[in-house]
Amino acid sequence: MITVNHYIALSAVLFVIGVVGVLTRRNIIIVMMSIEIMLNAANLLLVTFARQSGDMTGHVFVFMVMAVAAAEAARGACDHPRVVQEPRDGGY
Amino acid sequence: MTPIKIPSIALDAIGPEMVLTATAMVLLMIEVFADKKGRDHLGYIALGGSVLAGALAYKLSGVSVTTFGGLYVVDNFSTFFKIIFMISAGLTALISVKYAQDEGINHGEYYAMILFATVGMCVMASARDLITIFMGVEVMSIALYVLAGMTRTREVSNEASLKYFILGAFSSGFLLYGMALVYGATGTTQLQAIGKAAGLLTGNPMFIAGAVMMTIGFAFKVAAVPFHMWTPDVYQGSPAPVTAFMSTGPKAAAFAAFLRVFAEAFPAMKEDWWVIIWSLAVLTMTMGNVVALVQNDVKRMLAYSSIAHAGYILVGLAVASPAGSSGAAFYLLVYAFMNIGAFALLIVAAGKGERTTTYQDFSGMGRRSPLTALALTIMVFSLAGIPPTAGFAGKFYLFMSALEKGFVWLAVIAVINSVVSVFYYLKLVVYMYMRDEDGEARPEISVAAPLAVAAVVTVCAVMWLGVMPAKYIDFAKSAFLPF
């Protein structure tokens, strides 16, 4: 039986993976992906709670976050070529 | 099927935001169609938009409405902060005109980004729901990430932008996760509803974890120690007008959201909260001041000084009283004027490409350009909190609110800190008036008209707010939050 706690645990694990990724990885793209994982961990949490309480707000929030994540990714993407062209092979 | 209920929408309450957005769009259009000469007016259009938006915001003073189904609120608190944002945006546009032309960033999107960021700030000040707060934070931040890297040819600027982006997004992750946890614990994203539910939740680990993570997110945005590490690098690397902007408007917005969340959503946690904020405030101001003491670069010194000022403002949060919140608001208003003024004069002194920003570069400025030196002197005096400038009135009011609530030690530490800060501010004055030029070639100091206007406006504002602050403090007092 999968309970809410399982989702919360999964989300926490995802979040930690994201944090550790930001802290340890050198490649800028992987770092951005890690941040994305952090955001998605939060999304998972939001959806879980929304389902649990039958409240739509959490779902709406998730859509907003997705939009934001897309904008951030766009912002990150325009940095990327400038940085990788430098001799530090994308390190940051 | 149940009909969809459309919540009431009061469009007149979001006049300032709409004006800003429209102006930003117009700027983007102009960028497409105008020639190089036509672009010289971009800055003034942005200025006009901010002034109009500021006037609309001012007209809303005294109005108190909650709209968009409770997502958005217009009250004196938000109105006061919006006026700060407009001042910050307008002055930034003004000091950018010459700079943008010199540095080759005179594009519509530069000014549009400033205005978009300002829209985000307005949303942060008015948000009464976690969703709107997050949206506001992100609208503001993404625009700022872009602004920090505007001067694409300068490597430091790129670096600053990237660092800011990575760390900012990282902190957003914490903020969002914290919001999700709070939502989970309380079942709502409405601040006041959270506040009601939170009364029953003291000691709930999920709720506390959420609050802590949200605090991390906000502490990052206001650059509180130890979440301040990005500030010096980003402030130093960004184009000077952008730094002036980032250190005033967005910082005020972060404080506005911070204050509102903790006043409306977490009042039950006040007893624990003040200890946390107390420590953050003490750490932040001490760290900022001590490190600023040993800087050689004026721009970097101003970055650390901005950290220290965030520490002072945190005093108003730690106090968690109406007087504390309005004290913080008033200080942010004062800080907007004095810091942008200081940066305007830094731009004057630094010359093209921001090559000359060390203390050494200011030597002999008292003779090379007496009026610039005098204006800069007034600005740093105000930053140092020397009467009768606005900085003094602001600090005084803020620290007094701490004393009234019995936070004697906090006030004492804050006073010690502002005494320490005088050293590095005055160092600049010493260089300007008591050092001769060392013979190195420095750019001729010429003050472009918009910069001169900005300098005069800020000097007058700083003196006026210092000598006659009563009226503005009254206004700030009406902009309190019910703690």
Add this chain to the structure above:
Amino acid sequence: MWGLEHIWWVPILPLIGATINGLVGHLLSKRAVGVVAVGSTGLSFLVALAAFGNILGLAPDQRVYESVLFTWIQAGSFTAEAALQVDPLSAVFLMVVTGVGFLIHVYSVGYMGHEAGYPRYFAYLNLFMFSMLLLILGANFLLMFIGWEGVGLCSYLLIGYYYEKQSASDAGKKAFVMNRIGDFGFLLAIMWIFWTFGSIDYTTVFPVAHDKLALGGLAVTGITLLLFLGATGKSAQIPLYTWLPDAMEGPTPVSALIHAATMVTAGVYMVARCNALFNLAPMTMMIVALIGATTAIFAATMGLYQFDIKRVLAYSTVSQLGYMFLACGVGAYVAAVFHVMTHAFFKACLFLGSGSVIHGMSGEQDMRQMGGLGKKMPMTHATFLISTLAIAGIPPLAGFFSKDEILLSAFLGHTPGHLLYWVLATIAAAVTAFYMFRLYFMTFTGELRAEDHHVRDHVHESPNVMTMPLVILAGLAVVGGFLGLPMIEGGHALKNFLDPVFAQPGHAAGGHDVSVGLELLLMGVSVGMGVLGILTARYYYSVKPEAAVELLNKGGMIKSIYTLMQNKYYVDEIYDALIVKPIVAVSDKGLWRFFDVKVVDGLVNFAATFFMGLGSMFRTAHTGLTRSYAYAMVFGGVFLAGFWLFLSSGK
């Protein structure tokens, strides 16, 4: 009433002068700059004079006039008004500051005539006048504090006026640091006062002090000690006195105005103003008296073997300020104010006289190069002699009356240890007479010792614009003391004038019950000490100069004492080693490097190896930085969460 109602013009006029000279002074002719500066101060003096006349015309118990311009800061229960207050105490200071200030402005026109940066000099000087007047006229602690900061700033700017000289800018820095320590105490005291009384207005705080504060309680002792810390910084008392002798790097008129006649007496003014508080704190009073007496003798001995003419005067100023604090400490505020006034006259005259000498000697300040100037500079000589006699306490000159009153009060005081203070102060009087006459004999009598023949040929009397102020000040040094002549009905004119300010609730402000015999005896002792000092100086420096050399050549203890005094007891060196170096080391090498480099990087490195086993995580400083910032955030967050959990679990 014309005068009192226009009291605002007293500080505003110099401010206008400062603004004009500061903003457009470089466009004006030298003459115009001088007219603006001197004119604004002169007008201010006239208004002050009219106001003083008005005050005198009022009944003694109504001599308080308050003029509110506007409400400056209002926040909650806190109100600070931009208001000026004239009462007998501020009126006396007002006359001294505007009068002496005006004379020194006139003198500066001559003295600074050849200097570059002439408008800048006068802008600072006028700004100083504004701040000083705000300090003494402000009707609440906040305005006093603004003036307090302002005079400190102007003093700092003027000390560093010859900033090309390293020593001058160092001296400016030193004055600034020492004053900041004092200002900090003052600011804390203001906060404490507000906290206790809910107000910072004099008229609200002082009348209720007696009821609100317990005699000798923690609050009043703390407040007054902090206030006194402020006073020691501004008035150069132990332990914060070392900046004043160094401040002599500034132009001489500045030394006369700021570092002798006015600013350094601000501390005395503040203590006198807060007498209602100090009277409630016996322990503070004891400390004030002790510090005053110690400073008086300590600084006097340091003045014994200085060769720079201005430094001798500087140590003498520190010593005389010690007398004033001694008077405050034994509760004789009138005597303190009286001495402030007479000291302003004769010390300003001495400084301006020394300026005239330096001017005549083409900038030479070493007394070993001087001698025999009496014949070549008759006016300077005559006025200098009068003032030197005055400071030595020879009747009937001004210094005699005020010093005698202080000594008498110390002798009769109730403060513990008052007899010891009396002994110290009496010895200091002899020492003062000695070194002042050493200065006089070395400078004005004997033969000119300068070897440079340009200097020798160039010696001349100063122009009238410089000697006239000297004459006026010397005249005041002669007659100024007569204010203290006993009147028929007990007490003297100045005392009767000032008494309403110092009256203590529950006590009639009465004089001491002294037999005339005792008073005369004490007077005789102090005059005798003065004469003794003068005669000794005459023996060693005029009659038989080789005796001094012989004495030193004997070596032994005298020689070592001499070395100790000449090096000012090594106080500067001690401060440097104990305070300055560690602070610099901590802020430069310590905190910053430690915190930013060691702590953060250390944590990061530790975390990297511990959690990830990644060896060195930085390839270059740049690539590591962003991540190390993220680390700091995470650690901060973990710490925050732990802290919060700790707090909430405590309940």
